[in-house]
Structure formats: structure tokens, C-alpha cells
Amino acid sequence: MKKRKILVDLRNSRNLKQKDIAKAVGITTSYYGMIEQGVRTPTLEVAKKIADFFGKSVEEIFLKI
Numbered sequence: 001m002k003k004r005k006i007l008v009d010l011r012n013s014r015n016l017k018q019k020d021i022a023k024a025v026g027i028t029t030s031y032y033g034m035i036e037q038g039v040r041t042p043t044l045e046v047a048k049k050i051a052d053f054f055g056k057s058v059e060e061i062f063l064k065i
Helices: 005-013 018-025 029-037 044-054 058-062
Strands: none
Touching (some): 005 029, 005 058
């Protein structure tokens, strides 16, 4: 599993906590944390909500190699 450093960097650059993003996109803090850690892969719907939250495309966040 690949840790999604871009999510951590985006969150930290906005001085947000995992719970802030989780609440904004309608998922649990635990689930969001697992997405950041690369333990869980978000559904397309959740990935889109996270990308929209950060003003990025799904590809920019989740398809970086």
C-alpha cells in the first residue's frame, strides 16, 4: 500500500486535521486516516469529494505515481 503523501501535504498546508476533511466529505475520521495511510482505497465518489474539497482533480491526488 502506498502512503498518500499528497493528501497529508494538502491537509497540512491548510492547517486542517483529518477530522475536518472527513466531516466535510461525509466519511469517518478513521476511514479518511486509512486513505491517507494507503490502507484503504476510496470509492470513486469519495475520491471525487476529497479532490473537490482540495480543488484538485482525482488524477492529481490519487493517480500520481
